[in-house]
Structure formats: structure tokens, C-alpha cells
Amino acid sequence: MKLRSLFLAMIVLLCSAKAPLASEGWKVKHKNAIVLAMFGTTVEPALQGLLNIRTKMMEKYPETPVKIAFTSNIIRKKWQGRAEDPAYSKAHPEIPEDVLHVKTVLATIADLQNIGYDTIVIQPTHIAMGEEFLDLGTYVESLMHLGTVKKEKYKPFHKVVLGRPALGTYGLKHPYAEDITAAAEALAADAELAAKERAALVYMGHGNAHFPSGGAYLELADRMRELYPEVTTLIGNVEGFPSLEDVIDKLKMRGVKKVMLKPCMVVAGDHAMNDMAGTDPEEPSWQMILEKEGFEVVPVKRGLGELDAFAEIFVRHASDATADAEIVMK
Template identity: 70%
Template sequence: MEHKSAIVIAMFGTTVESALQGLLNIWRKMTARYPETPVRIAFTSNIIRKKWRKRAADAAYRQAHPEIPAEIFEVRTVLATIADLQDQGFDDIVLQPTHIAMGEEYLDLGTYVDGLLRMGTVKKAKYKPFHKVVLGRPALGTFGIAHPYGDDILAVAAALAADAELARSAEAALVYMGHGNEHFPSAGAYVELAHRMRQLYPGLLTVIGNVEGFPVLADVAEELQRFGVRKVLLKPFMIVAGDHSVNDMAGPEEDSWKNVLERKGFEVLTAERGLGEIDAFAELFVRNAGEAAADAGITLR
């Protein structure tokens, strides 16, 4: 029996038009790497999908934004996207998230995969809806013995060479604002990445803090002060430079990271560019999808 393969890229999504480039860059690189394999985009955020559906029905908005592809206006949930592919005869699915770390959203996708694989038929196994469904790794890796997470962290550090050079040219420390979370212990991966960045780019101090969970902004400021830093390049450690970047990182509010650091006496430069816009970083997800397929014996073309 011939099995047909497809890739679904699971993204949280964004409503900020300029931030879409971080997501679309990953999608374009995936389609370029596997031109004969359907590559679909799915957004996991209900609120973001609803906003795009509203925009899709607004003819004036669509005319004003010809740069936004139909894939965004028509974006669906992960399960709906996979169901459409199954209806079209695709039974080998590679689900590749664009998450940074193994947090709750990544684990949720794992439950989707488990559920899809348990679907069967009473009569004949060949009529099962899916042959194989696999989940690719987030950027900073996951647990397991096939792909050591430390290798993924080193690959991420290498992919951030352009950011390191930008900070060096400005004679500033590199400060990343990550999302983080308060429920899963993913902070260790951020701390390890900052350490590897310092090793890979000697003379450049890299510090990573999170909007939620450890390390918080106060921890970042304390470390900068400990190293005697006075000037920083502040950048989102997120796939897109979306709402968190526009508001929490560099917004006009008193509690934005930029304003807080400036009140503490730091000179703050900002670079509002999502990680997905960095080609080397986007390629990490393409690699992870390919490795997940290869591990499962799924052919991508």
C-alpha cells in the first residue's frame, strides 16, 4: 500500500502583519526543501485564528494587504488541518511545531499525536485513518536518547551568529526576551543556551530572561549589573516580533523591558525582529521535521 506524506507546521500565530514574516519564512523554507510534499500552516491560538477569519471577510483589508498569502487568511486548527489532509488521502503526517522549548503547548501537540495514532478500524488495519503521525522537536530540543537536547542548544547558538555580531558591532550586551512559562521547567534550556552563547562568542555577554517564569527581568538586570554592563541590545527570543515585542519589550508602557532597563541606568537599543526571520534559525525547524520523518520511516520529497 502506498502512503502519502504531508507536513503540518504548528504555530501559535500572530495578528501583527509585519511579524508574519517570521512564520512565513519557516513555511517557505520547508516548502523549498520538500517541494513535492504538501506543507500546511496551522495556528494553535483560537483568538488569533478568529481575527484572521474576520480579516478574511473584509474585502478592504485584503485589498490593503496583498502581501499576506491565502494560507494565513484560511488558517485552521492543527486537528482541522490534519483532517483535511487525511480526507485528501495523506496518511503519513509530520507535525512540526515552531515552539522554542518543550512547554505546555508542545506537550499538548504530543497528546494530539497520541490520539490520532490510537484511531483504528474494527475490520481491517489498512483502513486506519493514519499510518504514521510524528511530532518534530522544538528548537531547544526535548527529552529522549535519539537527539541529545544539548546538540539542539548548540545548533541554536550557532544560528544566532547574526544577532551576536549585531550586538558586538554596537558594543553592547545581547539581551533576549523569551516567553517562558510558570508551569514547566524549561528555564534550564534558556540558561544553558546563554552559557553556550558566551562560549561561542567570546567577549559578548548574552543574557536571556522571560515574560513568564525564571529568569525574570529583575534577574536579567542583576546579571547585567554584576558584569558592569551599561549598554544592551534588546531583542525578542520568540519566533515572531509580535505583541510581546511591540508592547512588553519595547512599548511605551512604564513596565516595558526597555523602559525598566533605562530607569536602571542602561542604554538600550532594540531590534524588533523575530527569530523566524533569521534564515539559519528557520532552517532548524526544517531539519527537525526531516529528522522526525526519517526516524519514523516517513518519506518526504
């Protein structure tokens, strides 16, 4: 009996010696997620431009969570107020829950990290590289500097990467001129519609008074004129260069009489409804100013995100970011 007990004790001892402690045997399983960083919109129909991009991203990566985040504080607060209003939710059942309860980029990433996602691809839906894109770059840098006094595997994030805006960024990895050409090709439907109208195609971009994004818009317009020579394409910005006045001067030089006016923005939101095609005489819209200058104007209130070909640009840029960082996304 004693011999049997001794034999069992030896077996237990050997098994214990071979079995690692639970903490020592713990292995990190990296989990991937995508955050679409959008300026946002409060105009319900304009959401289609944003949701179309999300749909395309989900189709590309069906096994990966795709979350949306709005960078505009004003727009988020507007949606938060609507979310607390039962009457609004009842009147607008088409609004997705993640729009009603939309959060900041950092809050969205924090929610993902809290449930185990440590590899994040932030894909902006901006047109050009400006202050918001640069802000996102600081987020990525800061998150990747978060460390731990323990082992490397306990860091909050494994990888956080940032995709390019539609018109690209500066650098050697992905030439911005190629991104601009791809964007021009994605806008073929707009050029075709303008050709049917026998009108010049004039885009209203957002622009920026503090960053030289105007050159990218000018290059995009030039590329479109090369690809679609039957249509005069020009782009002006709400802020910065080129302005509407610059566009009007070029239209007159070319002898244009009719203009198809469209937002060079992902959504046809407040800028499209008011600045582009508004009717307030106290704050004349682009359409009103152009008509006063003698042009016939055909407004098209549809954001670029509603064009499947343009929405796919952001999917490709997210794919490039994952490939550059050697992230396997499914």
C-alpha cells in the first residue's frame, strides 16, 4: 500500500514539474479591427455616403469588425441629442444604432481594446491630407508608444496603423499622383453625367485655409480633364485655394454657359445643402452666385461616398496599410 502511494506521488510530482504555470503559458492572440474615421454629418440622407464606405469595407473583410467614428464634436453632440429623443428614433428607424451613439476615434478604439482587439487599422474617409488627417497621425504615434513595465506582450496595442486619404499623402511608399489618378478614374460617372448635361463639371471641395491642400484639388481637376476631355472639370474650395472666384474666372475664359455643380466631399451634408445649393439671400450659395454671373446651374446633391468606385478607394487604402504593416486581415 505504501509502495502504491509513493508511486502515485511520484507521478503527480513529475506532471507538476512539466506543466507550466498558467501565466507563463499564456499566449497573445492578436485580434484585428478597422475604425473608419469620418468627419460625420447630421443630414440623414447624406449618411448614405458614409454607410456605403462601411459596407464596402465589410464586404472586403467579413471576419473583421468595422466601426465608424466621427471626428466632429458638434456633429457627435447632435447625434447624442437625437439618441436621447424617443420621438426622433421613432421617426427615423432607418438610422443605424452606431450612428445614433457614434463616438470619437479614441473612444471607439478604447472600446475595441477593452474587448481584446489590439491591432487597429484607422482608415480616414477624408478627401485630402489636412489637419484632421494629421491629428489622426498623432493618435497612431501616441497609441503605439503606450507600453508596460511587464513583458512586451502585455502592451495595450500590438499595431495601430493609418490609411491614406482619397488623394493620398506625401512619401515614397505610395506616390500621391497615382492616388489622384485613381480618384479621377473613380469619378467617371460624374464626368459622364456632366457630358449628358452638356455642362462643365464644377466640384465644391472643403479645402483648408491653413494647409496647402489646394494643389491636390487642382491636380485632380487637371487629371479629370485629361481623362474626360469632353468635359471641363474645375474644383473650388469653401476654404482656402482655389476659391469659387478662381473657378468663375476659368469658366468665363473657357466660354462655359452651363455648370453641373457637385460636392467634392464624401457626403452631401450641410455644405452641399447650404453653401453649395442653398437659397438664403443673406448668405448666397455657390449656385446663387454662379446664376447671378449668368451661368445655368444643375446642382447634384450626392456625396462622392455614394459612388461605389470612389468608396472602394478607402478600402484599397486600408488594404495597403495592412499590407505595409504586415497585418493579415480577413
